Amino acid sequence: MDDLELIERRPQFDIAKGFQVHASPVGCANCMQRTHCLPSKFNAQELGAVDEAVEVRKTIKRGMSLFRNGEPFVALYAVRTGFFKTIVTSSDGRDQVTGFHMAGEILGLDGFMSDQHHCEAIALEDAEICMISPAQLEADQAVARQFQKHVYHLMSSEIMREQSIMLLLGHMRAEERVAAFLNNLVKRLHARGYSRSELVLRMTRDEIGSYLGLKLETVSRVFSKLCSEGVLDVNVRKVRILNQGALLQYAS
Amino acid sequence: MDDLELIERRPQFDIAKGFQVHASPVGCANCMQRTHCLPSKFNAQELGAVDEAVEVRKTIKRGMSLFRNGEPFVALYAVRTGFFKTIVTSSDGRDQVTGFHMAGEILGLDGFMSDQHHCEAIALEDAEICMISPAQLEADQAVARQFQKHVYHLMSSEIMREQSIMLLLGHMRAEERVAAFLNNLVKRLHARGYSRSELVLRMTRDEIGSYLGLKLETVSRVFSKLCSEGVLDVNVRKVRILNQGALLQYAS
DNA sequence: CGGAACATTGAGAGGGATCAATGGACGTGG
DNA sequence: CCACGTCCATTGATCCCTCTCAATGTTCCG
Numbered sequence: 001m002d003d004l005e006l007i008e009r010r011p012q013f014d015i016a017k018g019f020q021v022h023a024s025p026v027g028c029a030n031c032m033q034r035t036h037c038l039p040s041k042f043n044a045q046e047l048g049a050v051d052e053a054v055e056v057r058k059t060i061k062r063g064m065s066l067f068r069n070g071e072p073f074v075a076l077y078a079v080r081t082g083f084f085k086t087i088v089t090s091s092d093g094r095d096q097v098t099g100f101h102m103a104g105e106i107l108g109l110d111g112f113m114s115d116q117h118h119c120e121a122i123a124l125e126d127a128e129i130c131m132i133s134p135a136q137l138e139a140d141q142a143v144a145r146q147f148q149k150h151v152y153h154l155m156s157s158e159i160m161r162e163q164s165i166m167l168l169l170g171h172m173r174a175e176e177r178v179a180a181f182l183n184n185l186v187k188r189l190h191a192r193g194y195s196r197s198e199l200v201l202r203m204t205r206d207e208i209g210s211y212l213g214l215k216l217e218t219v220s221r222v223f224s225k226l227c228s229e230g231v232l233d234v235n236v237r238k239v240r241i242l243n244q245g246a247l248l249q250y251a252s
Numbered sequence: 253m254d255d256l257e258l259i260e261r262r263p264q265f266d267i268a269k270g271f272q273v274h275a276s277p278v279g280c281a282n283c284m285q286r287t288h289c290l291p292s293k294f295n296a297q298e299l300g301a302v303d304e305a306v307e308v309r310k311t312i313k314r315g316m317s318l319f320r321n322g323e324p325f326v327a328l329y330a331v332r333t334g335f336f337k338t339i340v341t342s343s344d345g346r347d348q349v350t351g352f353h354m355a356g357e358i359l360g361l362d363g364f365m366s367d368q369h370h371c372e373a374i375a376l377e378d379a380e381i382c383m384i385s386p387a388q389l390e391a392d393q394a395v396a397r398q399f400q401k402h403v404y405h406l407m408s409s410e411i412m413r414e415q416s417i418m419l420l421l422g423h424m425r426a427e428e429r430v431a432a433f434l435n436n437l438v439k440r441l442h443a444r445g446y447s448r449s450e451l452v453l454r455m456t457r458d459e460i461g462s463y464l465g466l467k468l469e470t471v472s473r474v475f476s477k478l479c480s481e482g483v484l485d486v487n488v489r490k491v492r493i494l495n496q497g498a499l500l501q502y503a504s
Numbered sequence: 505c506g507g508a509a510c511a512t513t514g515a516g517a518g519g520g521a522t523c524a525a526t527g528g529a530c531g532t533g534g
Numbered sequence: 535c536c537a538c539g540t541c542c543a544t545t546g547a548t549c550c551c552t553c554t555c556a557a558t559g560t561t562c563c564g
Binding site: 164 | 365
């Protein structure tokens, strides 16, 4: 397994197939994601320090892991391009998708305080990420304070996000879950300049199902049903929302 | 509604029925929970500063809220005695129990970084809590550093806890959920000196169901089934675990 | 072109929800 | 101290949503 070998070589960050490391070709100040990403929280002056803490940019091939359960924490990761899923694995081997992550979002927080990752992040398509080294960020006193504040904020958001998923998993029916999923996805995409009504799913039906606590067939059936009701226009991975209001109704 | 009136008066912490405030009668150094509670993370020297930050102890009557969704964050709360549940409420009014909390556990972290609570904590029986004021804790530099470290740790644990619930809600069958619930509960109780095989449930079947994503009748039926199989001996709220191994098997 | 991975759809089964009735525990007030 | 009401738990009967199993279709890529 090329993947495994790759994974085990970290945290040295060797240049290897599917896991290219190179010096920063783009500073945060020029990055397309700067308005959504962590650096947006810093002022122009502090940005220099942030830029220095962002040591390298990496490209991750589709299907590869950014980090895995049990690995030592070495950095936070900001998604530059591409799409990730995070999964947790139960003691008996079943695993569950706990989130999907797009450009500008920060991965790896779960390892930040325990120095060890407790989930696995896998690229759903070829992706680029920035590695943010907390140690270096905290060299500057003012930046450190600002950084900590935003790590708190990110963790707080993560807890709230998970609570809303718990609510979804505990109380919603299949249609509601899928509708909530689509609404959330399209909202985040729209914040990044994408259409409010059209999206391309980067994940399989199985992955959506795992995230929503449903079987892949059920996810497929719900798509078909919402299609037949004129709420959606689904063509495999391409989804068009025809009736925004109705979709919001479903998600209640 | 006495409850509502009470709630609205906070955070002034008036003395009122069911919500008694009084000066610390017991220091952390002498508290029965000190080995499980947050203060256990500090050395003897720092403990003085912690004790000062624990401004008041309060008693909370059964059914009363410690804090509610949307309320400003004023302090962290350490459970001294009694039992709490935390609930989140969805936009359409449905709510879900997100956790049960016993002596020594810290409540209110969800409001720590956003300065506002995003869930509600309700006492399941008459309870006592300690209010920990972060502002005062952070007066001392060394204590502040130590405190921050442990807040990170607590939040990390909270994220992991929620992920395991997501796994439960997403993939487990009713019996597995109930078994996992009991195992977790008895483990935490045992860490506090209680029996490894006997426990008294402080919550209703409905609350267990909400936590596990099941209806109360289903919870009741699972208890009955495990009873008939000789795994448990259930007498309403009193549960005896007759076959520890089998229960662990169920929770897989 | 062929194979692998993924999606769709159908038929049938089953687990949990729902509806409903009963019973026990507890607290309050007569 | 008992009667009563309330809250909670148990159990049964039935329904239905989702899972499971299975076959077919589509897309993508070597």
